[in-house]
Amino acid sequence: MTTILEQEAAPKLTAKDFASNQEVKWCPGCGDYSILKQVQTVFPDFGIPKEDIVFISGIGCAARFTYYMDTYGMHSIHGRAAAIASGLKGLNPKLSVWVVSGDGDAFSIGGNHFIHLMRKNFDLNYLVFNNQIYGLTKGQYSPTSEKGKVAKSTPYGSVEEPFNPSELALGAKCSFVSRSLDRDPKHMQMVLKRAHEHKGTSFVEIYQNCPVFNDGTFFAFSEKETKQEQSIYLEHGKPLLFSNGTKGIKLDGTRPVIVNLNENGNSASDLWIHDEHDKTKAHIIAGFFDTEYDGVHFPRPFGVIYSEDRPTCEDGMEQQIAELTARKGKPSLDRILSGDKTWTIL
Amino acid sequence: MIKIMESIVEQNVGHDTTLIEAESIVIRFSGDSGDGMQLTGTQFTDTAAFFGNDLSTFPEFPAEIRAPIGTTAGVSGFQVNFGSKEIFTPGDEYDVLVAMNAAALKVDLPRLKRGGIIITNTAGFDKKNLGLAGFADGVNPLEDGSLDNYTVHKIDITKFTKECLAGSGLGMKEIERSKNMFVLGLLFWMFDEPMEYTINFINEKFAKKQDIADANIKTLKAGWNFGDHTEIFTTRFHVAPAKLPKGTYRNISGNHATAIGLVAAAELSGLPLFLGSYPITPASDVLHELSKYKTSNVKTFQAEDEIAAICAAIGASYGGGLGVTTTSGPGMSLKTEALGLATILEIPLLVINIQRGGPSTGLPTKTEQSDLMQAMYGRHGEGPLPIVAASSPADCFNTVLEAARIAVEHMTPVICLTDGYIANGSEPWRFPTKDQLSPINVTFATEPNGPNGTFLPYKRDEKLSRPWAKPGTKGLMHRIGGLEKAQETGNVSYDAKNHEAMTKLRAAKIEKIADYIPLAAPDSGKSTGKLAVLGWGSTSGAIKTAVRELLEDGYDVAHIHLRHMNPFPKNLGELLSGYEHVLIPEMNCGQLSQLIRAKYLVPAESLSKVQGLPFTTSELKNKILEILK
Numbered sequence: 004m005t006t007i008l009e010q011e012a013a014p015k016l017t018a019k020d021f022a023s024n025q026e027v028k029w030c031p032g033c034g035d036y037s038i039l040k041q042v043q044t045v046f047p048d049f050g051i052p053k054e055d056i057v058f059i060s061g062i063g064c065a066a067r068f069t070y071y072m073d074t075y076g077m078h079s080i081h082g083r084a085a086a087i088a089s090g091l092k093g094l095n096p097k098l099s100v101w102v103v104s105g106d107g108d109a110f111s112i113g114g115n116h117f118i119h120l121m122r123k124n125f126d127l128n129y130l131v132f133n134n135q136i137y138g139l140t141k142g143q144y145s146p147t148s149e150k151g152k153v154a155k156s157t158p159y160g161s162v163e164e165p166f167n168p169s170e171l172a173l174g175a176k177c178s179f180v181s182r183s184l185d186r187d188p189k190h191m192q193m194v195l196k197r198a199h200e201h202k203g204t205s206f207v208e209i210y211q212n213c214p215v216f217n218d219g220t221f222f223a224f225s226e227k228e229t230k231q232e233q234s235i236y237l238e239h240g241k242p243l244l245f246s247n248g249t250k251g252i253k254l255d256g257t258r259p260v261i262v263n264l265n266e267n268g269n270s271a272s273d274l275w276i277h278d279e280h281d282k283t284k285a286h287i288i289a290g291f292f293d294t295e296y297d298g299v300h301f302p303r304p305f306g307v308i309y310s311e312d313r314p315t316c317e318d319g320m321e322q323q324i325a326e327l328t329a330r331k332g333k334p335s336l337d338r339i340l341s342g343d344k345t346w347t348i349l
Numbered sequence: 350m351i352k353i354m355e356s357i358v359e360q361n362v363g364h365d366t367t368l369i370e371a372e373s374i375v376i377r378f379s380g381d382s383g384d385g386m387q388l389t390g391t392q393f394t395d396t397a398a399f400f401g402n403d404l405s406t407f408p409e410f411p412a413e414i415r416a417p418i419g420t421t422a423g424v425s426g427f428q429v430n431f432g433s434k435e436i437f438t439p440g441d442e443y444d445v446l447v448a449m450n451a452a453a454l455k456v457d458l459p460r461l462k463r464g465g466i467i468i469t470n471t472a473g474f475d476k477k478n479l480g481l482a483g484f485a486d487g488v489n490p491l492e493d494g495s496l497d498n499y500t501v502h503k504i505d506i507t508k509f510t511k512e513c514l515a516g517s518g519l520g521m522k523e524i525e526r527s528k529n530m531f532v533l534g535l536l537f538w539m540f541d542e543p544m545e546y547t548i549n550f551i552n553e554k555f556a557k558k559q560d561i562a563d564a565n566i567k568t569l570k571a572g573w574n575f576g577d578h579t580e581i582f583t584t585r586f587h588v589a590p591a592k593l594p595k596g597t598y599r600n601i602s603g604n605h606a607t608a609i610g611l612v613a614a615a616e617l618s619g620l621p622l623f624l625g626s627y628p629i630t631p632a633s634d635v636l637h638e639l640s641k642y643k644t645s646n647v648k649t650f651q652a653e654d655e656i657a658a659i660c661a662a663i664g665a666s667y668g669g670g671l672g673v674t675t676t677s678g679p680g681m682s683l684k685t686e687a688l689g690l691a692t693i694l695e696i697p698l699l700v701i702n703i704q705r706g707g708p709s710t711g712l713p714t715k716t717e718q719s720d721l722m723q724a725m726y727g728r729h730g731e732g733p734l735p736i737v738a739a740s741s742p743a744d745c746f747n748t749v750l751e752a753a754r755i756a757v758e759h760m761t762p763v764i765c766l767t768d769g770y771i772a773n774g775s776e777p778w779r780f781p782t783k784d785q786l787s788p789i790n791v792t793f794a795t796e797p798n799g800p801n802g803t804f805l806p807y808k809r810d811e812k813l814s815r816p817w818a819k820p821g822t823k824g825l826m827h828r829i830g831g832l833e834k835a836q837e838t839g840n841v842s843y844d845a846k847n848h849e850a851m852t853k854l855r856a857a858k859i860e861k862i863a864d865y866i867p868l869a870a871p872d873s874g875k876s877t878g879k880l881a882v883l884g885w886g887s888t889s890g891a892i893k894t895a896v897r898e899l900l901e902d903g904y905d906v907a908h909i910h911l912r913h914m915n916p917f918p919k920n921l922g923e924l925l926s927g928y929e930h931v932l933i934p935e936m937n938c939g940q941l942s943q944l945i946r947a948k949y950l951v952p953a954e955s956l957s958k959v960q961g962l963p964f965t966t967s968e969l970k971n972k973i974l975e976i977l978k
Contacts, residue, residue, distance in 0.1 A: 070828050074826055080690050087664035090623060119653035333645060340783070341780060344599060346399050
């Protein structure tokens, strides 16, 4: 029997409710499909009405994401989504705002907005689909492409160092730094949830395969044969373990050391316990990218590298207004129009 | 004393001074950037305004915050024209020049009227200062007779200030800083203006530093007494209150009026105001001023750059606020791509460009009207936008309100042009009360407007504008973006015919605004005749003065001034065709005249000035008379 209560309760949304009526037009096999699916899968769990969700994107393959979500959305201009989202969140802090960006959009043309958003800490979620290549413009190297990358504009190899996005975000005072990848749906869902729960700018870097221009670039981290050696999955309060739990990382002062737990004298209890609130250690973990310690290559970290509770920009704006209003009151428009010094001609 | 002013009525007051009644007087305060001339000028102005004079001011300062002391590069000037008649310009030439050092005299002497009064601080004319100002070794204009055609008062203001404040406990630096108060006191005496306004100002400003307040007031009074007691000055001047329309007035600068206009726009529309801005001269004061009104539904956001500033404003407008960005020329260039986005999104947005000399960094502290073509055509693609321009400091208020009204009632970004001249200049303003201002009508979409409960974000109304559905509105979720839209649904469309139709629709929407704005009419003169001067923006005061003076002399001239630069008032072409000659003075190389000639095929003649300075009345009169000859 249907009770009145049940009739009134809003039906729980499903993943399908978040799909817009627009045909998805990414290349077959693109990692973006998986990201779209995971986002649509986790959103019903957030319990936010669809009308309170806004996706803002810039330009690039990833940016088309906005059209595929049945929420509010704006597909804007190259690199500027962070600034547009800041204004939107600043005006209406009640909205759940999601920025979808790519490596060129976020770190190249939008680099300035990216770092300043991290510093300002508006409570919004910033997803970067990192495929280490320019896809929509058909295959030029990107600011995350590895040095030596042979691409359309670098037939003899790129001569530039790539950004390490986690280090960049940490350096810019980001309050939530994380990484996931398209081929690990469960992990991505976990990270997306964590990003949503975090109050402040949540930076989620998602390794995304571009089957057309940069196929297999992250396979070392996602495929069975290499994944265990090349990736390390971080969990708050848990030791840093990889290689099916046979290897771990311990700290010798501030120097990370890989230890083989199968060898005598090495114990899991000596390992580095991940503390996502420890910024110093977060910097070391973020450095598991191109930094080598004593010539040893470290596995790439996935999960929440760093999180910190600190005041958001929109709350700061609102609090200042509330305090000023409480102290001074709201002047009438007539008072503002007249100002302090007037004279009258009779 | 030489007769330097019109309408002089001699009277005898006191023992040995003469009080002369003058209709209007122009004073130029000039000194080093650190001499406090802007403050001195502002205080004099506020006092004159407070006691009923009409006036117009022109602050002029160098781009360098502190250029090398004593050099001509560091000269900062403040010009005020105050009178008992209506005043529309800061004056072509000045009656009185206050020169705090040799460099100030060198820079500003050329525009002092022949026979005018010079008040100098002799401490600023020592060997070092003369050298820094570029006078040849041994040459001192105060001594060599070169100023014989002027009335020169040589006063060691620095010395008097030091003597006045000896034993005040203040350091030498603070004492020297007070010397502008001595000048101000002296001028108050000379022009028969009371000191109370400034004394109150000082007491408020230094409420927590009583010693500084006391020192400034003491020096101010010393300046007054110096005029009153020494035999140097035999003449004082009085400018009676102006016969302005009845009402209550305040003095206001253009940037201040712009800020208040934005606060009023928020209140009249009921929309929260969001300003995204990045500091740039001469626009920063709008950001500063607006930041004080946070309790009036205003949020200000100093963005990381010009692009972020407009983008944040776009985000706020998308969220259902009144998004505003303020800037000047170079910043305007940076905002252009985002302005294209706002154009295709068709959302309300105010872009206020306080023009300055360009291109590039150009003349950051000088004025120009050279961004009109940029406002008209400065976007890639076909993207016409409405443009409005302010004609005087106080008119910035009306113009901003008009821009806001067009933006929200027609769902479009609007470019609002002012310039450095009126942004920094000030004038008395008979401010309105709230109930005298028309409301700005905002309608947010709340219900589906398409078949089967769907929402069509690009369905158009009679103004051709689209609905504004803000995030948070149930059932109206939709996506917008920079890609071309299909009509009505707003879905991405690459269809060739659709693109052409949408391009024309967007243009027609802007053109249709002409149905909602006033027709053009002469500000003075007849609606047909020999010659019309067509102006826009800050040239208004100079044109008005020139045309009224020529009308009084019996010439057949008229003045038409534009607020709406795009679309033009519907009758503009017809109105202009009723004159034999159309003269368009502009502080650019003829941008409006190109537009007018192209659109209406009238043989408009351009009067161009690009010197970083406003037109003088005489420049305009000479040109008009040349054409009429």
